[in-house]
Amino acid sequence: MSAPESPERDGWREPAGRLKLRWGAYRPRLLVGLALICVGTGLVLVTSAYSLPFLLAGSLLQPAGWAVLPSTIGRRVAVVVPVLGFTWLMLGGASFAWCFAVPLAAWLLVRLRPLVSYAVLALPIASSVVLARVVPDYSMAWVSVLVSTFVVVAAAWLARWGAFLLDSRQSVRPLRNQLDRLD
Numbered sequence: 075m076s077a078p079e080s081p082e083r084d085g086w087r088e089p090a091g092r093l094k095l096r097w098g099a100y101r102p103r104l105l106v107g108l109a110l111i112c113v114g115t116g117l118v119l120v121t122s123a124y125s126l127p128f129l130l131a132g133s134l135l136q137p138a139g140w141a142v143l144p145s146t147i148g149r150r151v152a153v154v155v156p157v158l159g160f161t162w163l164m165l166g167g168a169s170f171a172w173c174f175a176v177p178l179a180a181w182l183l184v185r186l187r188p189l190v191s192y193a194v195l196a197l198p199i200a201s202s203v204v205l206a207r208v209v210p211d212y213s214m215a216w217v218s219v220l221v222s223t224f225v226v227v228a229a230a231w232l233a234r235w236g237a238f239l240l241d242s243r244q245s246v247r248p249l250r251n252q253l254d255r256l257d
Contacts, residue, residue, distance in 0.1 A: 089186035090144050103144045110139030118161045119219055145184045153180035168209035168218035171202035178226045188240050191233035201225045
């Protein structure tokens with residue numbers, strides 16, 4: 075008789091990687107979804123009055139990225155409108171850098187991170203306070219976008235590390251009952 079699976083023996087896996095997907099494989103869906111989200115967000119953020127087609131393209135690619143990510147359908151659908159709306163607000167420059175916390179929160183939700191890991195949302199909010207004072211005008215908005223992107227990526231990795239330490243597969247509700255869900 076074999077021993078039950080344990081995280082120490084089998085290694086830690088992403089909580090979303092433990093879901094039974096109805097279509098596609100985990101890694102390709104993760105990579106394509108992440109690429110679509112990043113490209114879509116980037117296109118929205120480079121939009122100006124002279125480049126409105128970028129806004130349209132980004133506004134279509136970003137929701138497509140959320141739709142492709144491996145997670146439960148309810149979580150993927152719940153994040154699309156708030157993230158897109160707050161991404162549009164980011165066009166306002168450094169004073170709207172706090173809006174980067176919303177896509178991070180959506181990422182944590184879709185990636186099935188435990189509630190404790192949401193503490194990392196303080197990082198983009200704190201950096202936005204500093205950026206609003208350091209970046210004085212819209213011509214330097216690229217600094218705000220660059221720094222905020224770095225902070226959000228670092229915070230996402232920090233949340234992943236926290237999920238690893240907490241062995242989050244035990245604390246994520248969708249992993250407890252997978253019988254009645256669409257993917």
